[in-house]
Amino acid sequence: MEQLVEQILEPHFNFWIYVILMMIGLWAVIAKNNLIKKLIGLSIFQTAIILFYVSLGVKEDANIPIKKPTPIEYSERAYDSEADTRSAYAAAEKTPADENADSKAGDSQKKKAYEKINPDKIANPLPHVLMLTAIVVGVATLGVALAIAQMIFKEFGTLEEDEVLKVIKGGEQDD
Amino acid sequence: MLSKVFATIAVVITGGLLLYGVYDFPSFGDPNSPPNAGVEGGADSVSQYFITQTYNDSKVPNIVTAVLADYRGYDTMFETVVVFAAGIAIFCIMRSLGNANDPAREKDEIHSFTHGDHNRIIIGTTCRIVVPIVQIFALYVIAHGHYSPGGGFQGGVLLGASFILLALSSDLNAALKRLSEKNYFALAAIGVLIYAGFGLVAQFLGANFLEYGVLQPILFTDGPEMARSHSMLGVEIGVAFTVMAIMFSIYANLSTRGTLKNGL
Numbered sequence: 001m002e003q004l005v006e007q008i009l010e011p012h013f014n015f016w017i018y019v020i021l022m023m024i025g026l027w028a029v030i031a032k033n034n035l036i037k038k039l040i041g042l043s044i045f046q047t048a049i050i051l052f053y054v055s056l057g058v059k060e061d062a063n064i065p066i067k068k069p070t071p072i073e074y075s076e077r078a079y080d081s082e083a084d085t086r087s088a089y090a091a092a093e094k095t096p097a098d099e100n101a102d103s104k105a106g107d108s109q110k111k112k113a114y115e116k117i118n119p120d121k122i123a124n125p126l127p128h129v130l131m132l133t134a135i136v137v138g139v140a141t142l143g144v145a146l147a148i149a150q151m152i153f154k155e156f157g158t159l160e161e162d163e164v165l166k167v168i169k170g171g172e173q174d175d
Numbered sequence: 176m177l178s179k180v181f182a183t184i185a186v187v188i189t190g191g192l193l194l195y196g197v198y199d200f201p202s203f204g205d206p207n208s209p210p211n212a213g214v215e216g217g218a219d220s221v222s223q224y225f226i227t228q229t230y231n232d233s234k235v236p237n238i239v240t241a242v243l244a245d246y247r248g249y250d251t252m253f254e255t256v257v258v259f260a261a262g263i264a265i266f267c268i269m270r271s272l273g274n275a276n277d278p279a280r281e282k283d284e285i286h287s288f289t290h291g292d293h294n295r296i297i298i299g300t301t302c303r304i305v306v307p308i309v310q311i312f313a314l315y316v317i318a319h320g321h322y323s324p325g326g327g328f329q330g331g332v333l334l335g336a337s338f339i340l341l342a343l344s345s346d347l348n349a350a351l352k353r354l355s356e357k358n359y360f361a362l363a364a365i366g367v368l369i370y371a372g373f374g375l376v377a378q379f380l381g382a383n384f385l386e387y388g389v390l391q392p393i394l395f396t397d398g399p400e401m402a403r404s405h406s407m408l409g410v411e412i413g414v415a416f417t418v419m420a421i422m423f424s425i426y427a428n429l430s431t432r433g434t435l436k437n438g439l
Contacts, residue, residue: 011202011203012197012198012200014203015194015197015200016194019190019193019197020190022190022193023186023193026185026186026189027182027183027186030181030185031178031179031182031183033178056208056210057210057211057222058203059204059205059206059211060204060205060206062206064324065226065239066238066239066322066323066324067226067230067236067238068230068236069230114230114231116227117226117227119206119211119222119227120206120211122226122238124210124211124222124226125226125238125239125242126210126221126242128239129239129242129243129247132243132326132328132329133243133250133254133328135328136328136331136332136418137254137257137261139422140258140261141261143261143265143425143429144261144264144265144268146429147264147265147269147428147429147433148268150269150429150432150433151268151269154432
């Protein structure tokens with residue numbers, strides 16, 4: 001049991017949470033009869049997707065994706081000791097990919113050189129960008145859905161799906 | 176009852192399949208996972224480029240804002256258009272010019288925060304203090320969005336929330352007096368226009384749509400990097416206009432069943 005938790009549940013717990021939340025939302029969309037409750041289920045579904053995306057961008061011990069790199073000559077003069085520890089740290093963590101990046105940076109060094117950022121220490125900004133817009137658009141589309149629900153209530157006097165269907169079918173029989 | 180049984184079966188099967196696939200996913204917080212570091216043997220991850228090169232490209236410390244407004248400018252522009260279209264859709268679905276057949280919703284109009292309704296003295300006074308602070312913070316979030324956490328969407332929602340707070344604390348009329356329906360739809364359209372305008376001006380100057388670097392002679396900046404930085408601010412202001420106007424219009428229409436009278 002302990003082994004199960006350590007090897008399977010612990011490294012993937014974010015996916016467990018997203019699947020469970022998404023299934024709660026899906027169940028509400030399918031099974032609930034009330035249109036507002038269906039919309040709540042849709043919102044839970046959307047929240048699960050947002051959590052999924054954001055959890056993909058998490059890196060262990062990483063900082064927020066806001067970083068102003070210090071110019072290299074400045075850091076050499078004023079922050080001697082700090083720059084030393086930084087470069088020692090960078091040398092210790094150097095990988096082949098980093099060396100490639102170094103040679104690429106060498107081409108553009110005519111402009112102005114900045115301290116090299118270690119991408120592993122900064123959270124992935126891309127999922128945050130995607131979800132930022134998705135949240136706002138989600139609110140706007142939820143507004144449209146609520147407007148339609150209000151119009152349905154105005155027309156049929158109820159928000160229960162089966163009662164609305166009964167009225168629609170009954171109207172057809174009268175014709 | 177039958178639908179609940181079917182729903183449970185469907186949910187259990189779908190959830191089981193998804194959980195079965197979970198073990199092929201990278202573990203939580205792994206910096207070398209495909210979304211964070213790219214596929215092994217394939218191209219480098221685009222997010223690594225954003226992290227390491229954003230400051231060289233555009234002098235913007237907030238990588239999220241830089242990706243939002245510059246690298247993925249098309250995406251954000253059309254998200255803004257979607258928000259605008261949602262506002263128009265709610266207007267078309269709900270707006271009715273006065274509902275004379277609904278006497279239940281006729282109430283005495285309250286024209287100010289504190290006069291006329293003693294139940295609202297505490298709420299009205301509190302909101303009168305809180306609303307300016309919320310709005311100034313919203314402007315800070317927009318204007319500082321490329322240096323610190325923030326941006327057009329967040330600031331726009333805060334601005335919209337301040338107007339909604341105004342409407343909740345006294346009456347919808349109090350908010351509509353400050354931001355009328357005509358004005359908020361004009362603001363929403365202006366926001367989209369500002370965003371598309373930046374792209375079109377770049378196009379007229381011979382670059383691609385939304386390629387801000389060529390705006391340097393218009394914005395009087397030191398180099399194309401600073402031109403991109405300033406254009407991001409302009410674009411964020413456009414986004415904030417649209418989001419603020421549409422958030423308030425959603426509340427105004429939904430809370431009054433499209434009549435824009437009295438409100439909650």
